[in-house]
Amino acid sequence: MQHAVTLMKEKCKGCTTCIKQCPTEAIRVRRGRATIIDERCIDCGQCIRVCPHNAKKAVYDPLTRLADFQYTVALPAPSLYGQFHNLEDINQVLGGLLNIGFDHVYEVAKGAEMLSAITRHVLAEESFEAPLISSACPAVVRLIRTRFPKMVGNLARHIAPMELAAIHAREEAAERTGLLPEQIGIFFITPCPAKVTAIHAPGHLHHRVIDGAFSMAEVYKKLLSHMRREDVPDLLQSGMAGVGWAVSGGESSSLSLEQHLSVDGIEHVIQVLEEVEDGKLSHVQFLELGACNQGCVGGCLTVENPYVAKARIRQLMKGMPVSQNTLPPEHLQQERFLSDKLFEANSVWQLAEDRADALERYQKISALLAELPGLDCGSCGTPCCRALAEDVVQGFASEDDCIFRVRERMQSITASRNADDYLPPPFRKGAEKDE
Protein backbone atom coordinates (compact mmCIF):
# COMPACT_ATOMS: atom_id res chain seq x y z
CA MET A 1 0.00 0.00 0.00
CA GLN A 2 1.13 3.55 -0.75
CA HIS A 3 1.76 5.79 2.24
CA ALA A 4 1.45 9.54 2.21
CA VAL A 5 4.29 9.80 4.72
CA THR A 6 7.61 9.43 2.92
CA LEU A 7 11.30 10.13 3.29
CA MET A 8 13.44 12.52 1.32
CA LYS A 9 16.60 10.46 1.21
CA GLU A 10 18.95 13.32 0.41
CA LYS A 11 17.93 15.23 3.55
CA CYS A 12 18.02 12.31 6.02
CA LYS A 13 21.12 12.27 8.22
CA GLY A 14 20.30 8.90 9.74
CA CYS A 15 19.83 10.35 13.22
CA THR A 16 17.57 8.51 15.65
CA THR A 17 14.95 11.15 16.38
CA CYS A 18 12.10 9.69 14.33
CA ILE A 19 12.68 6.05 15.25
CA LYS A 20 12.25 6.88 18.91
CA GLN A 21 9.17 9.05 18.44
CA CYS A 22 7.22 6.74 16.13
CA PRO A 23 4.22 5.41 18.11
CA THR A 24 4.15 2.12 16.19
CA GLU A 25 7.92 1.48 16.01
CA ALA A 26 7.63 1.63 12.23
CA ILE A 27 10.98 3.25 11.41
CA ARG A 28 14.51 1.85 11.34
CA VAL A 29 17.77 3.49 10.35
CA ARG A 30 19.50 1.36 7.74
CA ARG A 31 22.61 2.31 5.76
CA GLY A 32 22.54 5.75 7.28
CA ARG A 33 18.93 6.51 6.28
CA ALA A 34 15.55 6.14 7.90
CA THR A 35 13.33 3.50 6.31
CA ILE A 36 9.63 3.12 6.99
CA ILE A 37 8.11 -0.31 7.54
CA ASP A 38 4.95 -0.01 5.42
CA GLU A 39 2.84 -2.52 7.30
CA ARG A 40 3.37 -0.71 10.58
CA CYS A 41 3.08 2.91 9.46
CA ILE A 42 -0.29 4.47 10.29
CA ASP A 43 0.42 7.82 8.59
CA CYS A 44 0.02 9.76 11.83
CA GLY A 45 2.68 12.26 10.76
CA GLN A 46 4.58 12.21 14.04
CA CYS A 47 7.92 11.71 12.25
CA ILE A 48 7.21 14.69 10.01
CA ARG A 49 6.72 16.85 13.10
CA VAL A 50 9.86 15.72 14.92
CA CYS A 51 12.45 15.36 12.12
CA PRO A 52 15.12 18.02 12.81
CA HIS A 53 16.27 17.92 9.18
CA ASN A 54 12.82 18.14 7.55
CA ALA A 55 13.54 14.88 5.77
CA LYS A 56 10.06 13.45 6.25
CA LYS A 57 7.23 14.81 4.18
CA ALA A 58 3.67 14.12 3.26
CA VAL A 59 2.86 13.42 -0.37
CA TYR A 60 -0.26 15.12 -1.68
CA ASP A 61 -1.69 16.15 -5.03
CA PRO A 62 -0.31 19.21 -6.86
CA LEU A 63 -2.79 22.03 -7.42
CA THR A 64 -2.21 21.64 -11.17
CA ARG A 65 -4.51 18.61 -11.05
CA LEU A 66 -7.42 21.05 -11.13
CA ALA A 67 -6.78 21.33 -14.87
CA ASP A 68 -7.57 17.63 -15.35
CA PHE A 69 -11.30 18.20 -14.84
CA GLN A 70 -13.99 20.27 -16.52
CA TYR A 71 -15.53 21.29 -13.22
CA THR A 72 -13.95 21.22 -9.77
CA VAL A 73 -15.30 21.26 -6.25
CA ALA A 74 -13.24 22.09 -3.13
CA LEU A 75 -14.00 20.15 0.04
CA PRO A 76 -12.46 22.28 2.80
CA ALA A 77 -11.87 20.48 6.11
CA PRO A 78 -13.32 22.66 8.89
CA SER A 79 -9.82 22.92 10.41
CA LEU A 80 -8.97 25.25 7.49
CA TYR A 81 -11.17 27.96 9.06
CA GLY A 82 -8.93 28.05 12.13
CA GLN A 83 -5.76 28.93 10.21
CA PHE A 84 -6.41 32.62 9.59
CA HIS A 85 -5.54 35.58 11.76
CA ASN A 86 -8.46 37.99 12.27
CA LEU A 87 -10.94 36.04 10.19
CA GLU A 88 -14.39 37.56 10.70
CA ASP A 89 -16.43 35.43 8.40
CA ILE A 90 -15.89 31.88 7.15
CA ASN A 91 -17.39 33.05 3.85
CA GLN A 92 -14.12 34.91 3.17
CA VAL A 93 -12.34 31.54 3.09
CA LEU A 94 -15.04 29.87 1.00
CA GLY A 95 -15.08 32.79 -1.45
CA GLY A 96 -11.29 32.67 -1.58
CA LEU A 97 -11.43 29.04 -2.70
CA LEU A 98 -13.52 30.13 -5.71
CA ASN A 99 -11.01 32.90 -6.41
CA ILE A 100 -8.08 30.48 -6.55
CA GLY A 101 -9.72 28.39 -9.23
CA PHE A 102 -12.31 26.02 -7.83
CA ASP A 103 -15.72 26.17 -9.51
CA HIS A 104 -17.62 25.29 -6.39
CA VAL A 105 -17.19 24.71 -2.65
CA TYR A 106 -18.83 21.98 -0.59
CA GLU A 107 -17.96 22.16 3.10
CA VAL A 108 -16.85 18.97 4.80
CA ALA A 109 -18.60 20.45 7.85
CA LYS A 110 -21.87 19.74 6.00
CA GLY A 111 -20.90 16.08 5.62
CA ALA A 112 -19.96 16.07 9.31
CA GLU A 113 -23.40 17.29 10.32
CA MET A 114 -25.04 14.58 8.20
CA LEU A 115 -22.75 11.96 9.73
CA SER A 116 -23.67 13.18 13.22
CA ALA A 117 -27.32 12.56 12.33
CA ILE A 118 -26.46 9.03 11.21
CA THR A 119 -24.42 8.34 14.36
CA ARG A 120 -27.23 9.62 16.59
CA HIS A 121 -29.54 7.20 14.81
CA VAL A 122 -27.08 4.27 15.26
CA LEU A 123 -26.64 5.03 18.97
CA ALA A 124 -30.38 5.32 19.58
CA GLU A 125 -31.84 2.67 17.29
CA GLU A 126 -29.29 0.12 16.20
CA SER A 127 -27.29 -2.56 17.97
CA PHE A 128 -23.57 -1.92 18.19
CA GLU A 129 -20.58 -3.06 20.18
CA ALA A 130 -19.99 -0.51 22.95
CA PRO A 131 -18.12 1.70 22.97
CA LEU A 132 -18.83 2.74 19.40
CA ILE A 133 -15.52 4.15 18.12
CA SER A 134 -15.48 6.98 15.60
CA SER A 135 -13.89 5.96 12.31
CA ALA A 136 -13.35 9.55 11.18
CA CYS A 137 -9.58 9.61 11.86
CA PRO A 138 -7.86 7.26 9.38
CA ALA A 139 -4.68 7.07 11.48
CA VAL A 140 -6.72 5.80 14.42
CA VAL A 141 -8.51 3.29 12.20
CA ARG A 142 -5.15 1.94 11.03
CA LEU A 143 -3.83 1.85 14.57
CA ILE A 144 -6.81 -0.22 15.69
CA ARG A 145 -6.56 -2.58 12.72
CA THR A 146 -2.88 -3.30 13.36
CA ARG A 147 -2.48 -3.02 17.12
CA PHE A 148 -5.94 -3.52 18.64
CA PRO A 149 -7.53 -6.02 16.26
CA LYS A 150 -10.17 -7.01 18.81
CA MET A 151 -11.67 -3.54 18.58
CA VAL A 152 -12.16 -3.50 14.82
CA GLY A 153 -15.78 -4.49 15.50
CA ASN A 154 -16.28 -1.36 17.60
CA LEU A 155 -15.44 0.97 14.71
CA ALA A 156 -18.37 2.93 13.32
CA ARG A 157 -19.28 1.43 9.94
CA HIS A 158 -20.11 4.71 8.25
CA ILE A 159 -17.91 6.56 5.83
CA ALA A 160 -16.05 9.68 6.93
CA PRO A 161 -17.43 13.25 6.67
CA MET A 162 -15.14 14.04 3.70
CA GLU A 163 -16.52 11.01 1.84
CA LEU A 164 -20.14 11.85 2.65
CA ALA A 165 -19.49 15.40 1.48
CA ALA A 166 -17.82 14.13 -1.71
CA ILE A 167 -20.75 11.90 -2.65
CA HIS A 168 -23.23 14.76 -2.24
CA ALA A 169 -20.94 17.28 -3.89
CA ARG A 170 -20.52 15.12 -7.00
CA GLU A 171 -24.24 14.39 -7.32
CA GLU A 172 -25.19 18.03 -6.93
CA ALA A 173 -22.48 19.18 -9.36
CA ALA A 174 -23.56 16.64 -12.00
CA GLU A 175 -27.14 17.87 -11.71
CA ARG A 176 -26.14 21.52 -11.82
CA THR A 177 -23.81 21.25 -14.80
CA GLY A 178 -25.12 18.30 -16.78
CA LEU A 179 -21.58 16.88 -16.82
CA LEU A 180 -20.75 13.24 -16.25
CA PRO A 181 -19.65 12.39 -12.71
CA GLU A 182 -16.13 11.56 -13.93
CA GLN A 183 -15.76 14.98 -15.55
CA ILE A 184 -16.08 16.54 -12.11
CA GLY A 185 -13.01 16.77 -9.87
CA ILE A 186 -13.64 16.61 -6.12
CA PHE A 187 -10.63 17.69 -4.03
CA PHE A 188 -10.23 17.57 -0.27
CA ILE A 189 -8.14 20.23 1.47
CA THR A 190 -6.41 18.11 4.03
CA PRO A 191 -4.87 18.89 7.41
CA CYS A 192 -2.96 15.58 7.56
CA PRO A 193 -1.25 12.82 5.54
CA ALA A 194 -3.48 10.07 6.96
CA LYS A 195 -6.41 11.45 4.99
CA VAL A 196 -4.31 11.60 1.81
CA THR A 197 -3.65 7.87 2.16
CA ALA A 198 -7.33 7.25 2.97
CA ILE A 199 -8.35 9.10 -0.20
CA HIS A 200 -5.92 7.39 -2.58
CA ALA A 201 -6.07 3.91 -1.07
CA PRO A 202 -9.35 3.64 0.82
CA GLY A 203 -9.21 0.26 2.53
CA HIS A 204 -12.93 0.39 3.32
CA LEU A 205 -14.31 1.36 -0.11
CA HIS A 206 -14.39 -0.43 -3.48
CA HIS A 207 -13.91 2.83 -5.36
CA ARG A 208 -12.39 6.19 -4.60
CA VAL A 209 -15.03 8.84 -4.00
CA ILE A 210 -12.58 11.77 -3.80
CA ASP A 211 -10.25 12.57 -6.70
CA GLY A 212 -7.36 13.98 -4.74
CA ALA A 213 -6.09 15.83 -1.69
CA PHE A 214 -4.41 19.23 -1.53
CA SER A 215 -2.24 20.24 1.39
CA MET A 216 -3.86 22.75 3.71
CA ALA A 217 -0.57 24.64 4.04
CA GLU A 218 -0.26 25.02 0.28
CA VAL A 219 -3.87 26.11 -0.20
CA TYR A 220 -3.48 28.51 2.75
CA LYS A 221 -0.59 30.25 1.07
CA LYS A 222 -2.57 30.72 -2.13
CA LEU A 223 -5.69 31.82 -0.28
CA LEU A 224 -3.94 34.64 1.57
CA SER A 225 -3.71 36.77 -1.54
CA HIS A 226 -7.15 35.79 -2.83
CA MET A 227 -9.40 36.36 0.18
CA ARG A 228 -11.45 39.55 0.14
CA ARG A 229 -13.17 41.49 2.86
CA GLU A 230 -15.67 43.19 0.55
CA ASP A 231 -18.41 41.59 -1.56
CA VAL A 232 -18.07 38.33 0.33
CA PRO A 233 -20.42 35.74 -1.19
CA ASP A 234 -22.83 33.97 1.15
CA LEU A 235 -21.68 30.37 0.84
CA LEU A 236 -21.61 29.07 4.42
CA GLN A 237 -24.02 26.18 4.84
CA SER A 238 -22.85 24.56 8.07
CA GLY A 239 -23.34 25.30 11.74
CA MET A 240 -21.50 24.94 15.04
CA ALA A 241 -21.92 21.18 15.01
CA GLY A 242 -20.07 20.69 11.72
CA VAL A 243 -17.38 23.34 12.21
CA GLY A 244 -16.73 21.99 15.72
CA TRP A 245 -15.46 18.71 14.21
CA ALA A 246 -12.17 20.54 13.59
CA VAL A 247 -11.28 20.22 17.27
CA SER A 248 -11.25 17.31 19.66
CA GLY A 249 -14.64 16.96 21.35
CA GLY A 250 -16.55 18.46 18.45
CA GLU A 251 -17.80 15.18 17.07
CA SER A 252 -18.93 13.96 20.50
CA SER A 253 -20.74 17.15 21.41
CA SER A 254 -22.78 16.90 18.20
CA LEU A 255 -24.24 13.61 19.46
CA SER A 256 -26.03 14.81 22.62
CA LEU A 257 -24.78 11.85 24.63
CA GLU A 258 -24.15 11.48 28.33
CA GLN A 259 -21.37 8.91 28.23
CA HIS A 260 -18.78 9.83 25.67
CA LEU A 261 -15.06 10.37 25.71
CA SER A 262 -12.94 12.50 23.40
CA VAL A 263 -9.24 11.78 23.22
CA ASP A 264 -6.61 13.51 21.14
CA GLY A 265 -2.91 12.81 20.55
CA ILE A 266 -1.73 9.40 19.42
CA GLU A 267 -0.07 8.43 22.73
CA HIS A 268 -3.24 9.23 24.66
CA VAL A 269 -5.31 7.33 22.11
CA ILE A 270 -3.12 4.25 22.65
CA GLN A 271 -3.51 4.53 26.43
CA VAL A 272 -7.29 4.76 26.20
CA LEU A 273 -7.54 1.83 23.77
CA GLU A 274 -5.48 -0.23 26.26
CA GLU A 275 -8.05 0.67 28.92
CA VAL A 276 -10.97 -0.27 26.70
CA GLU A 277 -9.23 -3.59 26.10
CA ASP A 278 -8.93 -4.13 29.87
CA GLY A 279 -12.68 -3.62 30.22
CA LYS A 280 -12.16 -0.42 32.20
CA LEU A 281 -14.35 1.87 30.10
CA SER A 282 -17.40 -0.29 29.67
CA HIS A 283 -19.77 2.56 30.58
CA VAL A 284 -18.65 4.70 27.62
CA GLN A 285 -21.07 4.65 24.67
CA PHE A 286 -19.04 6.66 22.18
CA LEU A 287 -15.30 7.15 21.79
CA GLU A 288 -14.00 10.00 19.66
CA LEU A 289 -10.32 9.41 18.95
CA GLY A 290 -8.05 11.72 16.98
CA ALA A 291 -4.38 11.02 16.32
CA CYS A 292 -3.38 14.69 16.38
CA ASN A 293 -3.04 17.03 19.29
CA GLN A 294 -6.30 18.97 19.88
CA GLY A 295 -7.95 17.16 16.96
CA CYS A 296 -7.66 17.85 13.22
CA VAL A 297 -6.37 21.40 13.87
CA GLY A 298 -3.19 19.63 15.06
CA GLY A 299 -2.58 17.91 11.71
CA CYS A 300 0.95 18.27 10.37
CA LEU A 301 -0.21 19.93 7.12
CA THR A 302 -1.82 22.81 8.98
CA VAL A 303 -0.13 26.18 9.40
CA GLU A 304 -1.24 27.48 12.79
CA ASN A 305 -0.37 25.89 16.12
CA PRO A 306 -3.21 23.67 17.30
CA TYR A 307 -4.08 25.65 20.42
CA VAL A 308 -4.42 28.94 18.58
CA ALA A 309 -6.42 27.28 15.79
CA LYS A 310 -8.71 25.68 18.35
CA ALA A 311 -9.40 29.02 20.04
CA ARG A 312 -10.19 30.56 16.65
CA ILE A 313 -12.60 27.75 15.75
CA ARG A 314 -14.40 28.30 19.07
CA GLN A 315 -14.58 32.03 18.34
CA LEU A 316 -15.97 31.45 14.84
CA MET A 317 -18.60 29.05 16.19
CA LYS A 318 -20.12 31.82 18.34
CA GLY A 319 -23.33 33.05 16.81
CA MET A 320 -23.54 30.25 14.24
CA PRO A 321 -26.69 28.15 14.00
CA VAL A 322 -26.33 24.83 15.86
CA SER A 323 -26.57 22.72 12.72
CA GLN A 324 -27.80 23.33 9.19
CA ASN A 325 -27.72 19.84 7.74
CA THR A 326 -29.35 16.56 8.45
CA LEU A 327 -30.57 13.64 6.43
CA PRO A 328 -34.18 12.66 5.91
CA PRO A 329 -35.07 9.67 8.13
CA GLU A 330 -35.22 7.30 5.16
CA HIS A 331 -31.60 8.18 4.30
CA LEU A 332 -30.15 7.46 7.73
CA GLN A 333 -29.83 3.77 7.00
CA GLN A 334 -28.79 4.05 3.37
CA GLU A 335 -26.14 1.58 2.35
CA ARG A 336 -24.23 4.07 0.29
CA PHE A 337 -23.21 5.83 3.49
CA LEU A 338 -21.80 2.61 4.89
CA SER A 339 -18.27 1.41 4.20
CA ASP A 340 -18.28 -1.16 1.38
CA LYS A 341 -16.03 -3.47 3.33
CA LEU A 342 -15.80 -4.13 7.04
CA PHE A 343 -12.55 -2.92 8.51
CA GLU A 344 -10.19 -5.85 8.61
CA ALA A 345 -7.90 -6.65 11.47
CA ASN A 346 -4.32 -6.85 10.27
CA SER A 347 -2.13 -7.72 13.21
CA VAL A 348 1.44 -6.83 12.26
CA TRP A 349 2.94 -7.53 15.66
CA GLN A 350 2.81 -11.29 15.82
CA LEU A 351 6.18 -13.04 15.70
CA ALA A 352 4.95 -16.07 13.75
CA GLU A 353 1.71 -17.61 12.49
CA ASP A 354 2.28 -20.75 14.50
CA ARG A 355 2.04 -20.14 18.23
CA ALA A 356 4.67 -22.69 19.24
CA ASP A 357 7.05 -21.06 16.79
CA ALA A 358 6.15 -17.62 18.14
CA LEU A 359 6.78 -18.77 21.72
CA GLU A 360 10.18 -20.09 20.79
CA ARG A 361 11.06 -16.82 19.09
CA TYR A 362 9.87 -14.85 22.08
CA GLN A 363 12.15 -16.83 24.33
CA LYS A 364 15.10 -16.16 22.05
CA ILE A 365 14.20 -12.46 22.13
CA SER A 366 14.10 -12.45 25.94
CA ALA A 367 17.45 -14.22 26.16
CA LEU A 368 19.06 -11.77 23.76
CA LEU A 369 17.43 -8.77 25.44
CA ALA A 370 19.00 -9.81 28.74
CA GLU A 371 22.43 -9.50 27.12
CA LEU A 372 21.83 -6.09 25.52
CA PRO A 373 22.84 -3.00 27.54
CA GLY A 374 19.26 -1.74 28.03
CA LEU A 375 20.24 1.84 27.24
CA ASP A 376 17.70 2.19 24.41
CA CYS A 377 20.17 4.55 22.76
CA GLY A 378 18.99 3.92 19.21
CA SER A 379 22.54 3.71 17.78
CA CYS A 380 21.69 0.36 16.20
CA GLY A 381 18.92 1.99 14.18
CA THR A 382 16.02 0.45 16.11
CA PRO A 383 13.99 2.40 18.67
CA CYS A 384 15.02 0.39 21.75
CA CYS A 385 16.94 -2.70 22.86
CA ARG A 386 13.77 -4.82 22.83
CA ALA A 387 13.04 -3.84 19.24
CA LEU A 388 16.62 -4.77 18.26
CA ALA A 389 16.25 -8.17 19.95
CA GLU A 390 13.00 -8.70 18.02
CA ASP A 391 14.58 -7.63 14.74
CA VAL A 392 17.58 -9.94 15.27
CA VAL A 393 15.40 -12.98 15.98
CA GLN A 394 13.12 -12.11 13.06
CA GLY A 395 16.17 -11.91 10.80
CA PHE A 396 16.07 -8.17 10.07
CA ALA A 397 19.14 -7.14 12.06
CA SER A 398 22.32 -8.49 13.59
CA GLU A 399 23.36 -8.39 17.22
CA ASP A 400 26.56 -6.76 16.03
CA ASP A 401 24.42 -3.72 15.19
CA CYS A 402 24.69 -2.96 18.90
CA ILE A 403 27.76 -0.81 19.29
CA PHE A 404 28.11 -1.75 22.95
CA ARG A 405 28.02 -5.46 22.18
CA VAL A 406 30.79 -4.98 19.68
CA ARG A 407 32.87 -3.01 22.15
CA GLU A 408 32.21 -5.64 24.78
CA ARG A 409 33.45 -8.32 22.46
CA MET A 410 36.56 -6.37 21.63
CA GLN A 411 37.15 -5.89 25.32
CA SER A 412 36.76 -9.57 26.05
CA ILE A 413 39.53 -10.20 23.53
CA THR A 414 41.73 -7.93 25.62
CA ALA A 415 40.45 -9.74 28.72
CA SER A 416 38.98 -6.80 30.68
CA ARG A 417 35.74 -7.62 32.48
CA ASN A 418 34.96 -4.11 33.65
CA ALA A 419 32.15 -2.59 31.57
CA ASP A 420 33.39 0.92 32.36
CA ASP A 421 36.46 0.16 30.30
CA TYR A 422 34.51 -0.05 27.09
CA LEU A 423 31.45 2.16 27.70
CA PRO A 424 31.72 5.81 26.64
CA PRO A 425 31.80 8.26 29.58
CA PRO A 426 28.06 9.08 29.82
CA PHE A 427 27.22 5.41 30.34
CA ARG A 428 29.93 4.45 32.87
CA LYS A 429 28.59 3.35 36.21
CA GLY A 430 31.74 3.34 38.34
CA ALA A 431 33.23 6.24 40.28
CA GLU A 432 34.96 8.90 38.27
CA LYS A 433 38.57 8.13 37.69
CA ASP A 434 41.29 10.66 37.39
CA GLU A 435 42.08 10.77 33.74
Added chain:
Amino acid sequence: MSKLHLYYEIDGSDFHAAGEASSDVKRVLKQLNFDSDTVRRVAICMYEGEINMIIHANGGTVDVWVEECSIELVLRDTGPGIPDIEQAMQEGFSTATQAIRELGFGAGMGLPNIKRHSDQLHIASEVGVGTTLTIRVVPSG
Protein backbone atom coordinates in the same frame (compact mmCIF):
# COMPACT_ATOMS: atom_id res chain seq x y z
CA MET B 1 8.56 -26.76 24.46
CA SER B 2 9.22 -24.87 27.65
CA LYS B 3 6.87 -22.42 29.28
CA LEU B 4 7.39 -18.73 28.86
CA HIS B 5 7.67 -16.91 32.17
CA LEU B 6 6.95 -13.24 32.81
CA TYR B 7 7.30 -11.62 36.22
CA TYR B 8 6.03 -8.31 37.58
CA GLU B 9 6.25 -6.56 40.93
CA ILE B 10 3.25 -4.41 41.73
CA ASP B 11 3.92 -1.34 43.84
CA GLY B 12 1.11 -0.99 46.38
CA SER B 13 1.03 2.77 46.24
CA ASP B 14 0.82 3.13 42.48
CA PHE B 15 -2.54 2.64 40.76
CA HIS B 16 -0.94 3.54 37.47
CA ALA B 17 1.51 0.61 37.60
CA ALA B 18 -1.33 -1.91 37.41
CA GLY B 19 -2.17 -0.75 33.92
CA GLU B 20 1.47 -0.96 32.84
CA ALA B 21 1.97 -4.61 33.76
CA SER B 22 -1.25 -5.69 32.10
CA SER B 23 -0.42 -3.76 28.94
CA ASP B 24 3.00 -5.45 28.80
CA VAL B 25 1.35 -8.88 29.04
CA LYS B 26 -1.07 -7.90 26.28
CA ARG B 27 1.81 -6.87 24.02
CA VAL B 28 3.52 -10.23 24.53
CA LEU B 29 0.33 -12.24 23.97
CA LYS B 30 -0.37 -10.36 20.75
CA GLN B 31 3.14 -11.10 19.54
CA LEU B 32 2.51 -14.76 20.31
CA ASN B 33 -0.53 -14.70 18.06
CA PHE B 34 -3.11 -15.39 20.75
CA ASP B 35 -6.60 -14.45 19.55
CA SER B 36 -7.86 -11.08 20.70
CA ASP B 37 -10.59 -12.52 22.90
CA THR B 38 -8.01 -14.47 24.91
CA VAL B 39 -5.78 -11.41 25.20
CA ARG B 40 -8.72 -9.41 26.47
CA ARG B 41 -9.72 -12.04 29.05
CA VAL B 42 -6.17 -12.27 30.39
CA ALA B 43 -5.92 -8.47 30.53
CA ILE B 44 -9.15 -8.15 32.52
CA CYS B 45 -8.14 -10.89 35.01
CA MET B 46 -4.70 -9.44 35.45
CA TYR B 47 -5.91 -5.88 35.88
CA GLU B 48 -8.62 -6.77 38.40
CA GLY B 49 -6.16 -8.91 40.37
CA GLU B 50 -3.54 -6.19 40.44
CA ILE B 51 -6.04 -3.57 41.58
CA ASN B 52 -7.09 -5.91 44.41
CA MET B 53 -3.46 -6.25 45.46
CA ILE B 54 -2.99 -2.49 45.46
CA ILE B 55 -6.19 -1.75 47.38
CA HIS B 56 -6.06 -4.52 49.96
CA ALA B 57 -2.52 -5.83 50.23
CA ASN B 58 -0.12 -2.99 49.51
CA GLY B 59 1.07 -4.63 46.32
CA GLY B 60 2.49 -8.02 45.46
CA THR B 61 3.91 -10.03 42.59
CA VAL B 62 2.52 -11.52 39.40
CA ASP B 63 3.96 -14.54 37.62
CA VAL B 64 2.62 -15.25 34.16
CA TRP B 65 3.23 -18.65 32.59
CA VAL B 66 2.45 -18.86 28.90
CA GLU B 67 2.08 -22.12 27.02
CA GLU B 68 0.67 -22.81 23.60
CA CYS B 69 -2.74 -23.72 24.94
CA SER B 70 -2.85 -22.22 28.40
CA ILE B 71 -2.03 -19.00 30.19
CA GLU B 72 -1.62 -19.10 33.94
CA LEU B 73 -1.46 -16.05 36.17
CA VAL B 74 -0.26 -16.38 39.76
CA LEU B 75 -0.85 -13.26 41.85
CA ARG B 76 0.76 -13.35 45.30
CA ASP B 77 0.46 -10.87 48.10
CA THR B 78 1.28 -10.77 51.80
CA GLY B 79 -1.80 -8.73 52.69
CA PRO B 80 -4.55 -9.25 55.28
CA GLY B 81 -6.01 -12.36 53.61
CA ILE B 82 -9.66 -13.08 52.84
CA PRO B 83 -11.64 -14.40 55.87
CA ASP B 84 -14.61 -15.69 53.86
CA ILE B 85 -13.81 -16.53 50.24
CA GLU B 86 -17.39 -17.46 49.35
CA GLN B 87 -18.60 -14.07 50.52
CA ALA B 88 -15.78 -12.32 48.65
CA MET B 89 -16.89 -14.03 45.43
CA GLN B 90 -20.37 -12.48 45.63
CA GLU B 91 -20.98 -9.64 43.21
CA GLY B 92 -21.14 -6.34 45.04
CA PHE B 93 -19.52 -7.57 48.25
CA SER B 94 -16.75 -5.18 49.16
CA THR B 95 -14.62 -4.28 52.15
CA ALA B 96 -13.11 -1.28 50.46
CA THR B 97 -13.08 1.98 52.38
CA GLN B 98 -15.23 4.96 51.43
CA ALA B 99 -12.12 6.75 50.15
CA ILE B 100 -11.35 3.91 47.74
CA ARG B 101 -14.97 3.81 46.56
CA GLU B 102 -14.91 7.49 45.85
CA LEU B 103 -12.04 6.79 43.49
CA GLY B 104 -14.31 4.48 41.52
CA PHE B 105 -12.88 1.23 42.83
CA GLY B 106 -14.16 -1.24 45.40
CA ALA B 107 -17.48 -2.00 43.73
CA GLY B 108 -17.20 -5.65 44.73
CA MET B 109 -16.79 -6.80 41.14
CA GLY B 110 -13.09 -7.71 41.11
CA LEU B 111 -13.12 -11.40 41.98
CA PRO B 112 -16.47 -12.10 40.25
CA ASN B 113 -15.06 -10.46 37.12
CA ILE B 114 -11.94 -12.63 37.26
CA LYS B 115 -14.14 -15.71 37.66
CA ARG B 116 -16.27 -14.70 34.70
CA HIS B 117 -13.34 -14.13 32.37
CA SER B 118 -11.15 -17.08 33.38
CA ASP B 119 -11.47 -20.83 32.88
CA GLN B 120 -10.14 -21.74 36.32
CA LEU B 121 -9.73 -19.68 39.44
CA HIS B 122 -8.15 -20.93 42.63
CA ILE B 123 -7.90 -18.74 45.72
CA ALA B 124 -5.59 -19.70 48.57
CA SER B 125 -5.81 -17.27 51.44
CA GLU B 126 -4.87 -17.17 55.07
CA VAL B 127 -5.87 -14.29 57.34
CA GLY B 128 -2.83 -12.29 58.35
CA VAL B 129 -0.54 -14.16 55.94
CA GLY B 130 -1.67 -13.32 52.44
CA THR B 131 -3.55 -14.39 49.34
CA THR B 132 -2.51 -16.25 46.22
CA LEU B 133 -4.76 -16.24 43.18
CA THR B 134 -4.11 -18.83 40.50
CA ILE B 135 -5.95 -18.01 37.32
CA ARG B 136 -5.98 -20.08 34.17
CA VAL B 137 -7.20 -18.87 30.82
CA VAL B 138 -7.52 -21.40 28.00
CA PRO B 139 -7.34 -19.77 24.58
CA SER B 140 -10.54 -20.01 22.62
CA GLY B 141 -8.83 -19.98 19.21
